[in-house]
Amino acid sequence: MNEEQSGSDDQPVVVDQTDKRSVVPFVAAVVIAIVVLIGIVAGGLLSPAEKNVTEADRLAAAVTNYIDARSRSDLRPPPGVACPGFSEETSGLGEQLGGPNSTVTIDGKGFENATVNVDRAKIDAALVVNGNPVPSSWKLTRVDSAWLVCSF
Template sequence: MTEQRPDPEGDEAIVVDQTDKRTMVPFIAAAIFAAIVLVAIVAGGLLSPAEKNVTEADRIAAAARNYAQARANSDLMPPPGAACASFDESKSPLAAQFGTAATGKSIEVIEIENPTVNGDRAKATVTTKVDGREATATWNFTRSGDKWLVCD
């Protein structure tokens, strides 16, 4: 056992006050900051949606791919929603590759180059592959509302 010896100098014991006053202020401030950041992210997404970042070249490429997919999957001439209503299938950019019977054939758009826009009309050089045969042709497009359609 240890004995306590009397303090030879007679100093008093130092009292340490351990009653810290803690507040919630830092936690509340962090929560408010996180909420402000979250609101800013949501507002940024609403005010500047990704659709506005799509270029005309992207829209033309999408129109070419939509036409090829619709042409492969539909017997309707022209494919609805992919080509102009007055579109002549015999003048189709794919007509030379598959004639009139394209339904069920594999049509793949390989490359779309040099899209040029002139008002509501556009052109692009499109390379396609139909049943393993590649061909390149100039496709014409017309703007209909906010999207492009393949036209002759």
């Protein structure tokens, strides 16, 4: 099984190190990366995401903010999401939301029928109150470019 190999181990291995390497592919990759980054920045400046948001999206966000703040606060209404002087009870919203200690979430059906009239708006929301689906109608007012839950 041990056979003697003659000649092949005695020959020196010649390594050719004369090939020249180029930095051209690396420079090209850097240039392409810079062009892509410039394109991304220019796209963000020319078409910011805020401009793609509709009024219906802003109304839905205001209602979502109210419901989220309501779940984290014992105050009715929660601070910063409703007009000054707003009351859940006198607006009828307290009854729709199942009282002050209810659990309220937004149903997967979301929002529909958004109507805007200058600085006043209405939107219908599909809610889940204490595990039961409840349709509700929300009235909002624009205050300092932000939509707040109000009764009018």
